[in-house]
Amino acid sequence: MQFELTETQQTLKNTVLKFLAAECPMAEVRRLMETDTAFDPALWRKIAEQGWTGMLIPESYGGFGMGMVDMASALEEIGRALMPGPFFSTVLMAGPLIERAGNENQKQKYLGAIARGEAKVTVAFLEDPPAWSPDGVQMTARAAGGGYLLDGKKLFVPDAAVADFLVVIARLEGQLALFMVGSNSKGLSISPMSSMDLTRKVYEVALDGVKIAPEDVLATGAAAAAALGPARAIATAGLVAEMTGGMQRLLEITVEYAKTRKQFGRPIGQFQAVQHQCADMLLYTESSRSGAYYAAYALQEAIPEAPLAVSVAKAYSSDAYRETGNRAIQVHGGMGFTWENDAHLYYRRAKVSEQMFGDAAFHREQIAKMVVDAHPARPEEKAAGRG
Amino acid sequence: MDLNLTPAELKFRDELRAWLRANVPSDWEKHRTEDEMRERFEFLRVWQKKVYQAGWAGLSWPKEYGGRGAPLMEQVIFTEEMARAAAPPLANVLGLSLIGPTIIAFGTDPQKKRFLANILSADEIWCQGFSEPNAGSDLANVRTEARLDGDHYVINGQKVWNSYGWAADWCALLTRSDPNSTKHQGLTYILVDMKSPGVEVRPLRQMTGESEFCEIFFHDVRVPAANVLGKVGDGWNVAIGTLAHERATLGAGVQITLKRQFDRLVQLSHTTIRNGKPAAEDPVIRQKLGQCYTDIEIMRLNQMRAISRINQKGVPGPEGSVLKIFWTELNQRFQQIATELLGPYASLTKGDPHAIDEGQWAYGFLRARGNTIEAGTSEVQRNIVGHFVLGLPKSY
Numbered sequence: 001m002q003f004e005l006t007e008t009q010q011t012l013k014n015t016v017l018k019f020l021a022a023e024c025p026m027a028e029v030r031r032l033m034e035t036d037t038a039f040d041p042a043l044w045r046k047i048a049e050q051g052w053t054g055m056l057i058p059e060s061y062g063g064f065g066m067g068m069v070d071m072a073s074a075l076e077e078i079g080r081a082l083m084p085g086p087f088f089s090t091v092l093m094a095g096p097l098i099e100r101a102g103n104e105n106q107k108q109k110y111l112g113a114i115a116r117g118e119a120k121v122t123v124a125f126l127e128d129p130p131a132w133s134p135d136g137v138q139m140t141a142r143a144a145g146g147g148y149l150l151d152g153k154k155l156f157v158p159d160a161a162v163a164d165f166l167v168v169i170a171r172l173e174g175q176l177a178l179f180m181v182g183s184n185s186k187g188l189s190i191s192p193m194s195s196m197d198l199t200r201k202v203y204e205v206a207l208d209g210v211k212i213a214p215e216d217v218l219a220t221g222a223a224a225a226a227a228l229g230p231a232r233a234i235a236t237a238g239l240v241a242e243m244t245g246g247m248q249r250l251l252e253i254t255v256e257y258a259k260t261r262k263q264f265g266r267p268i269g270q271f272q273a274v275q276h277q278c279a280d281m282l283l284y285t286e287s288s289r290s291g292a293y294y295a296a297y298a299l300q301e302a303i304p305e306a307p308l309a310v311s312v313a314k315a316y317s318s319d320a321y322r323e324t325g326n327r328a329i330q331v332h333g334g335m336g337f338t339w340e341n342d343a344h345l346y347y348r349r350a351k352v353s354e355q356m357f358g359d360a361a362f363h364r365e366q367i368a369k370m371v372v373d374a375h376p377a378r379p380e381e382k383a384a385g386r387g
Numbered sequence: 388m389d390l391n392l393t394p395a396e397l398k399f400r401d402e403l404r405a406w407l408r409a410n411v412p413s414d415w416e417k418h419r420t421e422d423e424m425r426e427r428f429e430f431l432r433v434w435q436k437k438v439y440q441a442g443w444a445g446l447s448w449p450k451e452y453g454g455r456g457a458p459l460m461e462q463v464i465f466t467e468e469m470a471r472a473a474a475p476p477l478a479n480v481l482g483l484s485l486i487g488p489t490i491i492a493f494g495t496d497p498q499k500k501r502f503l504a505n506i507l508s509a510d511e512i513w514c515q516g517f518s519e520p521n522a523g524s525d526l527a528n529v530r531t532e533a534r535l536d537g538d539h540y541v542i543n544g545q546k547v548w549n550s551y552g553w554a555a556d557w558c559a560l561l562t563r564s565d566p567n568s569t570k571h572q573g574l575t576y577i578l579v580d581m582k583s584p585g586v587e588v589r590p591l592r593q594m595t596g597e598s599e600f601c602e603i604f605f606h607d608v609r610v611p612a613a614n615v616l617g618k619v620g621d622g623w624n625v626a627i628g629t630l631a632h633e634r635a636t637l638g639a640g641v642q643i644t645l646k647r648q649f650d651r652l653v654q655l656s657h658t659t660i661r662n663g664k665p666a667a668e669d670p671v672i673r674q675k676l677g678q679c680y681t682d683i684e685i686m687r688l689n690q691m692r693a694i695s696r697i698n699q700k701g702v703p704g705p706e707g708s709v710l711k712i713f714w715t716e717l718n719q720r721f722q723q724i725a726t727e728l729l730g731p732y733a734s735l736t737k738g739d740p741h742a743i744d745e746g747q748w749a750y751g752f753l754r755a756r757g758n759t760i761e762a763g764t765s766e767v768q769r770n771i772v773g774h775f776v777l778g779l780p781k782s783y
Contacts, residue, residue, distance in 0.1 A: 001396075001460060002389045003688075003695040009388075069388050255777050270780040272766070275773035282772055283709050290688035297388050315681045364677025365670075371680050372667050375653045 003293070005073050013073040019050060020081035026342055029082050033198035033345070038084035039162040048117020053091055056234075057099070061111035068234065072241035072296035076289075079242030080249045082345055084199040086120040086159035092238035093158070093231075094121035094167050101178050101219035101227035110165065110180070122163040124154035124181075124205050132358040134228065139170040141177055141212065148172070148212040150179065153204060160190045160203035167218065168207070169228065176225050178218035185210050197352035199345060230299075233310045236357040237295040240313040243321045243353050244292045246346050247285040250328040253342065254278060257332055268331070277327040284320035291316045308370050315363035321350040390691070392464075399457075400464050406441060407472040415475045420737065420745045424597060428554050431478035435509035438477060444507040445483070448491060453504035463639050463694055470643035481551060482506035482513035486559045488629040493576075493617035502557075502578070514555035516546040516579070516603055517626060523548075524767045525783075526561075527570045527623065531605060533562035533577060535612065540564070540577060542585075542608040548761070552588050552601030555581050560605075561626050564619055574622030578614040585609075595753045630707075630763075638690045638710045645683050645714070645721060648751070652676070652725050655743065659729055666728050675724045682717045689713060706776065708768040715758035715765065722752040 005013065023046055032038045047053060055071055057063025071092075078087065091114070098110045098121070113119035127138055139152040150170060160166060160183070168179045181188065187210040195202045219227055255278050258269030268274045291313035298306035325347035329336035336343045354360070392400065412418075418430045438444050439453075447462045448454025455461075469476070477483055487506045490498060505511040522528040531544025542562060549558070558579045565573030579586070585608040590598035617625035653676065656667040666672045693706055725748050726733040737746035759765040773779045 001392060001691065001695060002698070003691045004388065004699060006388065255779065258779060267780055269773070270782050272770065272773075272782045275777075275779050275782050276766070276769040278777055278779060279712075279769040279772035282777060283712060286692075286706070286709060287685045287689055287713065290692050291685055293388065293692075294390075294688045297390060309684075312681045312684045315677065316685050360678075361674060364674050364681065367677040367680050368673035372653050372656060372673060372676050375650065376657055 005069070005293075009070055009073045012070060013077055015050075016052075016074045016077040017080070019046075020077060020083060024081055024083050026082075029084060029199060029345070032084045036192065036201075037159070037162045038199060038201050039086060039159070040084075044085060044087075044117060044120075047087065052087065053117045054115030056091060056095055057111045057115045061099075061107055061115065063111065063115040068237065068296040068300040069293065071238060072292055075238050075241035076245035076248070076292070079245030079349075082199045082246065082249075082349060084201075086122065086162050088200070088235075088238065088242070089122040089158040089163065090114055090120050092235045093123040094165075096234040097123060097167055097178065097227060097231035098180075098218065100231050101224060105215070106180070106218060113164075119164045120159065120162055121165045121167065122157055122159050124157045124160070124166050124168045126156045127153065128155055130155055132362055134169075134176055134225065137169050137171060137176065139168070139207070141170050141172045141179065144211075147214050148179070148217070150181070150207045150210045150212060153206050155204055156193065156195075156202045157190075157205045158200060158202050160205050161192065161201065166205065168205075169224075172220050175221040176228065177220040178224050178227070179212045180216040180218055181207075181210060181212065187211070195352060197348045199349060200352065229307070232357060233307060234299060236310050236314050237292065237299055239353060239356055240288065240292040240295060240310075240317045243317045243350070244285065244288045246349055246353075247281070247288055247317075247321050247324045250324050250343065250346050251278070251281045251285050254281060254328045254331050257335070261333075261335075274331055277331055281324050281327050284324045288313075288317040288320045308367065311363040311366040311370070314358065315360045315367065318354040318360040318363070322347075322354055325350045392460075396460055396464060399461050400468060403443065403465060403468050404472070406443070407468060407474055410437065410441070411472050411474045415473075419475070420747075424599075425554070428478060428551075431475055432509045432512070434475045435477040435479060439508045444477065445487065445503070448487065448503065448507070449499075452491070452499050453507045459694070459697060466640040467643050470640045470647065473647065477509070478554075479506055479509045479512050481515050481559075482511070485515060485629055486513045489559070489576075489625060490616065492628055493625050497613075498578075498616065511556040512551060512554050513557050513559060514549045514552045514581075514601075514603075516549055516558045516560040518548045519545060520547055524764055526626075527574070529561050529563055529574060531560070531562045532566065533564040533575055533610075534566075535564070536609075538612050539609045540575075540612060540615075542577075542579065542605040542610060544605050546603045546605075547591070547600075549588075549601045549603050550599055552603050553590055553598065555588075557581060558586075558603065559616070561622055564622070568620075571623040573620055574626070575619050576616045576622040576625040577610055578616055579605075579608065579610050583608045583610065594756065595750060638686070638714055639694075641714050641718075642683065642687050642690055645686070645718065648725070649676075649679055649683055649721070651744070652679075652728065656728055661728075661730065672728055675728070679721050679724055682713075682720070686710075686714055686717060708763075708771040708776075711763065712765050712768045712772075715755075718755045718758050722748070722755040726752050 023043060032040055051064060054063035055066045059065040095114050110119060114121060141148040141150050163183050166181045168181050170177055187208040189206045190203050193202050193204055258274055258278055259267050261268050295309045295313035298309040328343045329347060332341060332343055335341050418427055445454035446457040446465055447459055450456040487503060490502055517526060519529055519531060533540040533542050558581055560577050560579045562575050562577055563573055564575035585606040587604040589602045591600045591602055592598050593600060657665050659666040661669050689710055693710060729743055729748055732741055732743050733748045735742035735746060736749045770782055774781050
């Protein structure tokens with residue numbers, strides 16, 4: 001049994017760390033977060049040259065066909081650096097969905113372009129009221145002139161303003177259906193939502209009679225539902241890896257601060273009230289990492305309990321990232337409450353990541369469905385009853 | 388990353404499973420719930436002897452001293468399978484998990500020959516004499532005196548919180564051999580025959596009503612100098628040398644026991660009626676069960692990572708403290724949620740006709756309170772993490 005990153009994975013992780021330290025340091029993150037889209041074409045090009053955009057895409061479509069654990073180890077560093085831009089939406093959300101829902105032509109067209117860094121793609125899921133269960137999707141496609149028409153609003157669509165395509169999740173005759181929509185389609189309008197997380201931009205996407213050609217239908221009915229679940233699991237596991245990286249960074253800057261900041265003539269990290277908060281941050285971070293690695297491994301190896309592993313990881317880290325942020329800011333004291341200190345940028349990311357793909361309560365209910373409902377009472381006890 | 392067992396490990400696991408299926412005593416549940424403490428202990432001693440004779444005890448211990456010289460992973464599998472089979476625990480807990488490994492690490496060849504096989508066979512039961520009335524969390528404040536007199540040490544002092552002190556044949560004792568020393572210096576680790584004149588054991592009654600722990604008094608107890616383990620004056624390093632190992636491997640069994648209790652609680656949630664419907668359908672209870680499952684699973688994963696690290700790097704790190712904090716606090720949350728789910732019946736203890744599962748939930752709730760105190764409080768564990776893992780200045 002070996003439950004640590006392999007040497008190759010560790011090397012990959014270090015390469016990503018070094019690349020981002022050089023190309024996307026905090027100063028650059030802060031510059032980008034003040035822009036409308038937080039997107040830097042030059043950084044995107046370099047990322048694509050590094051091969052990151054093709055990591056998950058199968059070799060037959062021009063990618064590297066790497067495993068989810070490789071991806072998770074890179075994502076840890078990406079989350080640690082708070083790297084802004086459409087990487088997550090394109091590579092973790094859209095790519096896996098197209099790979100599972102698309103036909104051969106669609107996969108050749110979109111996956112190859114994603115791998116080469118030529119296409120940025122996002123996924124439009126949430127509506128009003130926002131709900132992460134597929135039941136929340138109400139937008140309905142109408143058949144018209146051999147194709148379809150889409151009307152309605154999608155909310156919290158990440159990176160929509162810089163995406164070349166959107167995968168819009170809607171309904172067709174009551175069943176789920178996935179549509180590829182070009183970002184320059186007539187009737188599509190994209191306006192920013194002012195999110196607390198400055199490093200991940202989200203948008204309202206209004207569709208007003210947007211025409212969908214038949215070849216732009218990715219999947220409908222059972223095939224759409226069958227693609228959406230596993231693709232969402234990959235995005236969720238990826239997000240937990242990112243969150244773990246953010247927690248790691250909060251832990252590091254907080255411990256460093258506790259070692260250097262002096263009060264009462266000694267480093268504040270010498271006080272147990274402070275030291276124990278740092279110990280809790282380590283516990284949260286390492287536990288979140290355990291969950292993230294196992295979720296990635298379970299998906300990669302297609303272990304039957306993978307959906308459970310993903311819900312466990314997300315249920316845990318949704319609370320743990322926020323709690324780590326709470327302690328980071330508390331230990332930093334007044335400094336932690338300032339704009340110039342980086343802690344709040346992670347805290348904002350923690351709060352928004354908590355909600356993405358379902359918060360802790362959402363995933364605890366998923367777990368209850370898989371664990372509690374699946375294990376009924378012993379027959380003799382059911383007959384006897386109790387209470 | 389590869390979480391599969393190797394073919395050799397699978398073979399080992401399957402053999403062990405088959406053996407446990409055939410040999411776990413069917414009357415264990417009756418002994419567990421009905422026996423008085425000493426009767427139950429005798430039962431466990433006989434069980435350990437059987438495990439030893441079948442070759443399953445001391446798996447990672449050297450062959451020449453009665454072990455199997457097996458890799459650590461087999462020890463982990465053993466712990467897991469014992470818990471999974473709901474097998475009785477082995478009687479000589481401290482000898483197996485702490486004192487034996489310490490003798491292996493620091494003992495002379497004659498000491499290893501004299502003590503190790505008897506630990507495995509449960510022919511000699513061990514307790515540990517570390518804590519004192521004024522040396523709890525501040526363990527280095529040990530005052531029990533060991534004064535050299537010819538080829539013997541003369542021991543005077545008092546120890547406390549000695550698990551199994553009432554059953555022990557031997558005690559691994561931490562003493563102060565240099566009266567002019569303070570703190571970690573001048574301590575000596577010495578093996579004391581509990582039948583020596585001047586040793587007096589008094590049981591301590593704990594809040595569960597049981598007496599797992601004792602106080603031990605030493606009045607002019609003469610111990611051969613040959614019984615010093617490691618170097619004279621180096622007792623601190625000997626004492627803490629194997630603590631990290633214990634924290635890293637013992638958790639495997641705790642996790643599976645927790646998981647079994649959780650599965651039982653899930654069963655009960657379908658038959659326990661709350662607000663007119665099964666607890667399993669109550670959204671608040673479902674949230675809490677989901678949370679428990681999450682934490683128990685995260686504990687399993689943390690455990691696996693810790694074991695991987697020992698396999699990779701050879702030695703466990705102080706990360707064992709993270710595991711100890713996690714499982715003890717988790718067990719308290721779990722017992723709270725269990726008693727909450729089960730309602731008023733959960734407060735009934737053994738013997739009451741309305742008690743659930745012979746009162747084990749009431750007992751579990753009370754017993755868990757000790758978890759964050761025994762074997763190093765959560766506060767001490769957080770100090771260890773702060774200082775030894777995160778590199779923060781020592782706080783005490």
